[in-house]
Amino acid sequence: MSRLKYVLAAQLLIFAGWAGWLLNARNSPAQEFYLDTAPVDPRDVLAGTFVALNYGISSPGTCADLLKNDAYSGPLFVKLEYKGRKAAAGGAEAQIYEPAACAGQPGKDGLWARGVLVRGHYAFADRIEYGIERFYLNEHDARKDARSGSVLAKVRLGRDHRLSLVDLVKKD
Amino acid sequence: MSYYNKLRKDLDGAAADGLITQEQAGKVWERAYAARLTAGWKASYIIAAFAGLFMAIGVGLIVAHNWDKLGVMAKIGAFLLLFAAAGLAALQFEERTAVAVPAEVLWFFMPAIGIGLYAQIFQLSGDPVKPYLVWGALVLPQALLSRRKLTATLTVILLFACLFMGTFQAGNLLSLSAGSSYNNPNPVPPPWWHWALALAVLGAAAGAAFYRRCHSPMRVLGAVLAWVVLLLFARTPLQLSSTAPLTLAVSAAAALWIIWTPAGERLESRLPHLAWLLAVYSMTFFWHTLPKSSMDSPGGLALAWVLAAAAVLSAVFGPAAGLTDGRWKTAFRAALIAPVAASLLLFNPTETGARSVALAANFIIIAAGLGLIWNGARENLEKRINTGVFFIALIVLTRFFDLFGGMLSSGLGFIGTGLAFAGLAWGINRGRKAIIQAAGEPK
Numbered sequence: 001m002s003r004l005k006y007v008l009a010a011q012l013l014i015f016a017g018w019a020g021w022l023l024n025a026r027n028s029p030a031q032e033f034y035l036d037t038a039p040v041d042p043r044d045v046l047a048g049t050f051v052a053l054n055y056g057i058s059s060p061g062t063c064a065d066l067l068k069n070d071a072y073s074g075p076l077f078v079k080l081e082y083k084g085r086k087a088a089a090g091g092a093e094a095q096i097y098e099p100a101a102c103a104g105q106p107g108k109d110g111l112w113a114r115g116v117l118v119r120g121h122y123a124f125a126d127r128i129e130y131g132i133e134r135f136y137l138n139e140h141d142a143r144k145d146a147r148s149g150s151v152l153a154k155v156r157l158g159r160d161h162r163l164s165l166v167d168l169v170k171k172d
Numbered sequence: 173m174s175y176y177n178k179l180r181k182d183l184d185g186a187a188a189d190g191l192i193t194q195e196q197a198g199k200v201w202e203r204a205y206a207a208r209l210t211a212g213w214k215a216s217y218i219i220a221a222f223a224g225l226f227m228a229i230g231v232g233l234i235v236a237h238n239w240d241k242l243g244v245m246a247k248i249g250a251f252l253l254l255f256a257a258a259g260l261a262a263l264q265f266e267e268r269t270a271v272a273v274p275a276e277v278l279w280f281f282m283p284a285i286g287i288g289l290y291a292q293i294f295q296l297s298g299d300p301v302k303p304y305l306v307w308g309a310l311v312l313p314q315a316l317l318s319r320r321k322l323t324a325t326l327t328v329i330l331l332f333a334c335l336f337m338g339t340f341q342a343g344n345l346l347s348l349s350a351g352s353s354y355n356n357p358n359p360v361p362p363p364w365w366h367w368a369l370a371l372a373v374l375g376a377a378a379g380a381a382f383y384r385r386c387h388s389p390m391r392v393l394g395a396v397l398a399w400v401v402l403l404l405f406a407r408t409p410l411q412l413s414s415t416a417p418l419t420l421a422v423s424a425a426a427a428l429w430i431i432w433t434p435a436g437e438r439l440e441s442r443l444p445h446l447a448w449l450l451a452v453y454s455m456t457f458f459w460h461t462l463p464k465s466s467m468d469s470p471g472g473l474a475l476a477w478v479l480a481a482a483a484v485l486s487a488v489f490g491p492a493a494g495l496t497d498g499r500w501k502t503a504f505r506a507a508l509i510a511p512v513a514a515s516l517l518l519f520n521p522t523e524t525g526a527r528s529v530a531l532a533a534n535f536i537i538i539a540a541g542l543g544l545i546w547n548g549a550r551e552n553l554e555k556r557i558n559t560g561v562f563f564i565a566l567i568v569l570t571r572f573f574d575l576f577g578g579m580l581s582s583g584l585g586f587i588g589t590g591l592a593f594a595g596l597a598w599g600i601n602r603g604r605k606a607i608i609q610a611a612g613e614p615k
Contacts, residue, residue: 007313008259008279012252014310015286019248022294048236048292073363118343119350134297138240165295 025158031111032156032166033080034094035132036087038149049144050136051168053153056098058127060117063102067117067126076115076128077106077161088172089152096152106161114161130163143168179204220269221322224277232281235289244293251289255282266319273322280323283310301344304334305373315380324384331377332395339370339399340406346370348408361409374399390433390441397425400479404472412476413466416518419455419529421476423511424483426451430508431486449563452511455533456570458518458526465521483512503543510536537567545596564589 038054060067063076079101086093097111106112115128132155137144143151146168154167183197192200231254239247259282261275287303290296308331315327338346346369348362378396381387404412404421412418426448433444487508514532517525541563548556568589572582 004263004314004317007317008256008263010313011259011283011310012256015255015283015290016248016252018290019252022290023244026294048238048288050292129298131296131298134291135295136238136292138238139236141238141240 026164028158030156030158032154033082033097033111034087034089034152034169035080035155036085036096036098037151037153048136049139049141050134051144051146051151053133053135053151053168054127054149055130055132055153057113057115058129060102060126060128062099063117063128066102066104072104073117074104076102076117077104077112078102078115078128079107080111080113087152090169091172094152094169111157112161113157113163132163132165135165135168137168143170146170176205217269217273220273221277224274224280227274228278228281228285231278232285232288235285235292238292247289247293251282251286255279255286258282273320276318276320276322277326279314280311280326283307299344301334301338301341301346304330305338305346305369308334308373308376312376312380316383321384321386324380324386328377328381328384328387328392331373331380335370335373335377335399336402338373339408340402346373348403349406350408388437388441390429390437390444393432394429394443394447397429400475401425404475410469410472410475412468412472413464414468414521415458415463416465416515416521417468417473417476419463419515419518420512421479423451423455423515424476424479427483427508427512428479428486431483431490435491445559448508448511449537449566452533452536453566453570455511455514456530456537456567457574458533459530459574461526462523463518463521463526480512484509500543500547507536507540507543534567534571537563541567542596561593564593 035055035057038056038058057078057080060076062078066072066076078099080097081100082095083098083100085096085098087096088094100110101107103112106114113130115130117126118129119126132153135143135153150171152169152171153165154169155163156166158164180201183192183201186192187194187197235251242250258275258278262272262279265271265275284303284307287307291303308327311323311327311330315324318324334346338344339348341347342350346366348366348370350362374396378392381392382389401421403410404418412421426444429444430448433441487505511533514529514536517529517532519525541560544556544560544563546560548554548558548560568585572585
């Protein structure tokens with residue numbers, strides 16, 4: 001029984017520590033910007049209500065040169081920059097960030113987001129995932145009916161070039 | 173009148189008529205009533221486990237509601253408090269089933285609820301298998317140390333689910349499969365650590381099951397063998413495309429499952445025997461199909477041959493189903509080796525080779541059926557006789573639809589089978605009479 005108490009204490013410490021790490025990551029200073037979303041279906045509600053999101057930056061087009069090598073299985077770093085495209089959302093005009101370059105290592109300048117290539121059943125279904133593909137919200141939140149493509153995702157670039165979702169804003 | 177009242181009355185009646193003594197009647201009653209108490213305890217245990225499951229589902233759904241009125245710290249604090257309360261209740265009231273069992277089940281699910289909660293709060297998404305694997309890793313020590321076997325039972329199921337869900341799907345940290353062949357015709361082999369992680373999960377699941385004795389060895393062995401065989405079918409670096417090595421591996425795995433299922437379980441469980449029957453039965457259809465010969469992975473071929481060698485060696489030197497009679501032992505071993513040996517004929521991918529395998533498979537099933545009927549009649553095991561009849565009937569009916577075609581030939585085939593059954597019944601009856609006569613003669 002005493003050994004099980006240590007197991008319980010370790011489990012609680014892991015979850016408390018993980019919460020601290022995530023809170024710290026969320027509160028650390030980082031640039032926040034908007035990404036446009038693209039339609040995606042279907043949505044899954046098993047893990048609570050969430051909106052499944054797909055992005056323009058999910059298309060591996062920018063990384064075509066790198067992916068010519070079939071054996072490449074490392075991470076992909078996509079450079080995101082504002083190219084002049086704007087969208088009205090939440091009563092304001094938001095600057096949309098778009099992919100500008102792709103490499104196996106992040107560049108020294110600019111915003112480089114880390115992603116993983118996920119192969120689809122067909123070549124055109126290949127996509128890059130950034131860990132921002134689900135936005136969880138309250139089951140009565142009006143945005144739960146928002147289709148990806150009708151919203152903008154507010155994201156931030158955190159540690160290790162990983163993107164995280166901050167908010168989901170409906171386009172006006 | 174309840175069953176126990178009637179039993180009491182019957183036992184008292186039998187004692188009064190002098191059929192049994194009063195003492196025997198009392199002992200029979202005590203034994204039957206003790207079983208009732210055990211059944212009652214089992215029922216309360218199962219109900220308590222379901223109570224915990226429903227509570228865990230309830231907490232999970234409340235978390236899934238994603239209460240946006242609560243702040244982040246309040247949600248995390250409430251979760252940690254509930255987690256601690258569930259764990260402490262399970263430990264503190266260990267002796268009280270009604271409290272400890274629901275608390276233990278809730279404790280088991282708390283890491284999953286926590287992972288879901290943190291995913292919502294911090295908008296985490298990514299690898300679909302990782303959360304389940306983390307959950308399994310967190311509850312594994314609990315499964316090994318807990319006094320009851322409940323957490324171990326659930327943890328083993330969780331780990332095997334992770335293994336099957338992860339290894340045969342592309343795009344997760346356990347992936348050994350490259351996914352669909354429509355895209356990516358030359359898949360990149362999975363990194364070595366995917367193999368290491370998959371084997372670690374397999375080892376943890378099987379190890380926990382054997383160490384805690386929370387699942388029958390037959391089921392654990394079946395799950396392990398099924399995973400190994402699926403590695404040969406799926407698009408993994410061990411994939412086999414040719415019919416011959418696949419048939420060899422499947423028949424060997426089925427034989428291994430029967431041999432290494434403990435004797436006590438083997439008589440009660442039908443799954444390994446059913447797997448063996450299905451493996452050999454599927455071989456009977458090679459009459460119509462030419463075996464496919466294609467590019468096979470060297471690793472997969474090696475694994476198929478290792479399985480075949482292990483099956484033959486186990487059949488020769490391994491346990492023999494609790495059989496004591498030497499001739500029946502030999503028959504049992506031969507029945508397990510024969511399909512493995514027959515599948516070797518498929519390595520000659522010609523029509524003659526395929527038809528030879530089909531004929532051999534039909535013969536093996538009929539011989540096994542006859543053996544079961546004969547052995548069942550000797551041992552007075554009705555279930556075994558019925559299984560033997562089922563084996564033979566299955567082959568006869570399948571071949572009727574599959575092969576005979578015309579009504580005249582089918583009719584003759586059925587009459588022939590009926591006569592064979594009649595001859596068999598006569599032979600068995602004669603054998604039984606001979607045994608009874610021999611027992612009655614003075615020695």
